[in-house]
Amino acid sequence: MTAESVRFEQVTKRFGAVTAVNNLTLHIQPGEFMVLVGPSGCGKTTALRMLAGLEDPTAGEIYIGERCVNDVSPRDRDIAMVFQNYALYPHMRVYDNIAFGLRLRELKGALWQLTHLGEARAIKQRIDARVRQVAQMLEIENLLHRLPKELSGGQRQRVALARAIVRQPKVFLMDEPLSNLDAKLRDQTRAELKKLQERLGVTTIYVTHDQKEAMTLGTRIAVMKDGVLQQVGTPEAVYFRPANTFVATFVGAPPMNLLQARVVEHDGKPALRLGGNTIAVLEAQARALTQWVGKPVLMGVRPQDIYTDRTAPPDAILSEPIHAVVDVVEPHGDRNDVHLLIDGATAIAQLSARVKVSEGEPLPIRLHLEYLHLFNPETGDAIGG
Ligand SMILES: Nc1ncnc2c1ncn2[C@@H]1O[C@H](COP(=O)(O)OP(=O)(O)OP(=O)(O)O)[C@@H](O)[C@H]1O
Ligand SMILES: [Mg+2]
DSSP states (O other): OOOOOOOEEEEEEEETTTEEEEEEEEEOTOOOOEEEEOOOTHHHHHHHHHHSSSOOOOEEEEHHHTOOTTOOGGSSSSSEEOOOOOOOOOSOOOOHHHHHHHHHHHHHHTGGGGGGGHHHHHHHHHHHHHHHHHHHTTTTTGTTTGGGGGGGGHHHHHHHHHHHHHOOOOOEEESSSTTSSSHHHHHHHHHHHHHHHHHOOOOOEEEEEHHHHHHHSSSSSEEEEHHHHHHEEOOOHHHHHSSSSHHHHHSSSSEEEEEEEEEETTTTEEEEETTEEEEEEHHHHHHHTTGGTTSHHHHHHHGGEOOOOOOTTTTOBOOBBBBBEEEEEETTEEEEEEEETTTTTEEEEEEESSOOOOOOOOBBBBBBBGGGGEETTOOOOOSSO
């Protein structure tokens, strides 16, 4: 299969007063698994529907490969979609559900062949081989004779995927295709989907509001908010170098802590003042903060990057101890989410459950300086990129 690139060029979609997608420019490489992620209502489905041709953009162009598809009808875009509510034909067996689209296409392309019995048989055999190959890939060969109502949710999901895959489209669009599955089946199907996409190499655009799903599936992920693209990058880039406070707190769980700090001069260099604590920062951070001395900034630190003297890994570059008091301990099996009070501010630290801490206890903490994030408190944008 040949993979195609997909490009949104300054695409906007308005519904009356609502701007669902606002000046979206996004380039997706051939064969890439791109995940669009963001909270409910941020414009993910609208972006997909425009690519599929189900909505017309108010402005901008959409390209599949080198072809601008703004004026191309949905059926001629060579796209297959799997939606949250994948409707299978209830009266058709699994086999026919999968074969249906292929038959339509083959017959439409070659109506005259119906008069040639030999040709008709060849088409039938071709479709049969294809259906069985895809069914084998998705491990539903033994279900081909069943009706949809005789399947579990996960099996139905795989039939819906099979129906999309069998058509060998240039682009797959998936809109929360796993949201009907229970947690375990979802994890399993997600892993299968990832393997399958790698194997097929078809450009895939996948929509979810679940940041964890986005991180595990995407070659790159595009984070949206209120119709506006916030950041595009690999899962690592988005996690370790969030462009702003929205991305910083949307990706990762529990969310990154954002603490009000002030930039002060300390030993002739910019440092951070957090309540009564002074935090000397790394060289590059100090450089980025030169213009900020005397001003407030937001200091971002992930719950996983807060340590106590007992949990600190030997190779971590840690801050001096910061005075904190344990407010609430939330157990999660192997780890605790420890809610801390730091001079009136609150933060969550994720600590191994093997380290016993009790509520009300003073707990000096250390921050992993390499993973300290700094943001402009007015715009929310990252300071120093
Ligand atoms: N046909 C429509 N008419 C009017 N407004 C619409 C229409 N479709 C979507 N919207 C609005 O556009 C915005 C984006 O909707 P969209 O469905 O793209 O969001 P989403 O990111 O897919 O959200 P969710 O995660 O809830 O599915 C929302 O404010 C929504 O109410
Ligand atoms: Mg949606």
